[in-house]
Amino acid sequence: MREIWIDEPGRIRVAGAEPRTPGPGGALVRVAYAGICGSDREVLAGSRPAAFVRYPVVPGHEWSGTVEAVGDGTDPGLVGKPVVGENIRACGRCPACRRGDGNLCSADYDETGFTRPGAWADQLIVPAGALHVLPADSDLRAAAVLEPAACVASACGKLSPAPGERAAVVGAGTLGLLATQLLAAHHPAELVVIDPRADRAELARRCGATAVHADAPATGGFDLVVEAAGVTGTARTAVRLVRRGGRIALIGIPGADDDPPTPAELVLGEITVHTVFGAPTRAWAAAVRAFAAGALDPAVLITHEVGLADVTEAFRLLADPDSGAVKILLRP
Incomplete structure (x- = not known):
């Protein structure tokens, strides 16, 4: 297993990792593709507000993959399903969460890829309840862009x-x-x-x-x-x-x-x-429906793919105005 760490602003590395096991209510996802966005560049540069990042961190909040295993108390039918997933770890109890606005949760900010290990890795563990199952024949390359679409x-x-x-x-x-x-x-x-x-x-x-x-x-x-x-x-x-x-x-x-x-x-x-700051579950569901129906085609935005080991090349391309880069994906 491998994962990318940003230990502190300006310091990024690829490291080995032990295989993971999901706990109760969790799901282990084999990452297919993970996107890089402006907020990831802020994490590397150190310009993201301190309340919205926790170093060291494995970034990656735009992703797609396949469920490999689930923890106790989780539907075993998820194994083998193509998925994307929400990243904000909402408390589920505050007034915002109760009305369906988990992206506005009043608890301390907590999000996969910023305060928790994200998808710039071979594997990712997330709450199973955060997953959105895609049609079986979905293009996981395109689906990795569903987070900004949400x-x-x-x-x-x-x-x-x-x-x-x-x-x-x-x-x-x-x-x-x-x-x-x-x-x-x-x-x-x-x-x-x-x-x-x-x-x-x-x-x-x-x-x-x-x-x-x-x-x-x-x-x-x-x-x-x-x-x-x-x-x-x-x-x-x-x-x-x-x-x-x-x-x-x-x-x-x-x-x-x-x-x-x-x-x-x-x-x-x-x-x-x-x-708009993030997306509630209803917006994720709308984006997934539009994707499944063919009304949304994120694939046309993808200009580059690089392996995990070449993550610094991805950042170079994003910084180069002549590269033509729009959306760059990491491919574990």
Whole structure:
């Protein structure tokens, strides 16, 4: 067995590991693929807020795999099933958990890949109740991108897109492109993606965009806008794009130097703003359903695969603007 450790900011290594055995209620998953996202880069750089990471850690919160074993009190029928799984370890008892918002659990933050060993390894142990079973013929390579898709599904659930509406997506990274796919499934009259990277235009169109702009249009009037870039000024761009009385979902997390919209802008426009941090179970279920039905195809976002031993090459590709990297997967 092998696993990747980030011992502290800037220090990453591949190490051997002993085979694991799941405890009561747990499941042992043979990891098929694991993704790398911006928050993993923050863990390596040391820029992730201290409350949301615990060093040393085995990262990996985007993953897919096959159940190899289960612990006592767990359905043995799970063995051999292709799965993805939720990562936030919610307490299950607080008011947020009781209403189905485990991603907002009031207990101390606890998440696979950040405070618990994640999927940058040959094997992963998670609570069996966190698993979502996929159809038997599922593409596990594509399924490894269902974690960010669940976050996007949460945003779409809050926005309630309707056929014939005008929609815009700010940012053509993983979240923005997945949002484009899910919004396209609701048959908007117009679906515009805004991103300055010329190399993302064709990919955005493949995901369902009717138009792609390097800069935000001078006039907006969109019924709904998904902000998925998380860079300085993009939340304000979303406000400028949406019509009065429209809806916005903020998925990207900007830096401390951001210039956010003012309360006056929101009130005078009577703009409804939704935010997303993680995804509750209902959003995971929606993403898995969309994937199983063919309305969501994360595979088109995957540009590179590397083995566990080549994890530093993956980070180099992500840092290189000329690499063309969108989603990179580790392949144990």
